[in-house]
Amino acid sequence: MSTPTTAPATDAASAETTAQAHGVELTEVAATKVRTLLEQEGRDDLRLRIAVQPGGCSGLIYQLYFDERELDGDAVRDFTGVEVVVDKMSAPYLDGATIDFADTIEKQGFTIDNPNAGSSCACGDSFS
Template identity: 40%
Template sequence: MTETSRQVQMTESAAKRIQELIASNGTSDLMLRLQVSGGGCSGFQYEFSLDSDKTDEDNIFENHGAKMVIDDVSLDLLGGAEIDFVRELVGAAFRVNNPNATSSCGCGSSFSV
């Protein structure tokens, strides 16, 4: 995988939501952690959390003033993706537009490659 294809972007909407979550937590050293784990109805699932720790296997991406951390293994499955935050009638959530996913479940929280 080339360095360019291992990039992950976030929209302004996602960055704004990350900043809101960090502000409500009362500490400024947090980042959004995006991980891929086995499971879900399609084989892999996305997991989001706030984290202040970074390991040697982590990659930090910064867009629109917000930081996101992704471990190397997850990045292999997420390279080239865009993270968005959407508000719809059924609720609001982070959405991963992942070009590596060959299929995904109806709710968008799991995928296969």
């Protein structure tokens, strides 16, 4: 009789480590805004997803949206109850980036400060 094999506990631990691997930061101001938006939607099953896609006048654009999906290779970090998700293709472009929220006369909305962006367009929506 053979006994079924199970994955060692270290595999689960390394999977957890991988899931926490992205280097995107979320400021407390941005986390508070995300929580407020989720409360307004009446949803507690959504996460904030940030991704990089081809497009824009500088070559790459940010996508920031709420998502309930869990994709293979996603990296997730929790910021006081707000989960931020980055897909495996976007993670290298976003390592060290900080998401903030501005609410001033000049600008209102989420901002992304990304040290990996070599240049950006005048509108600030795309980078290379």
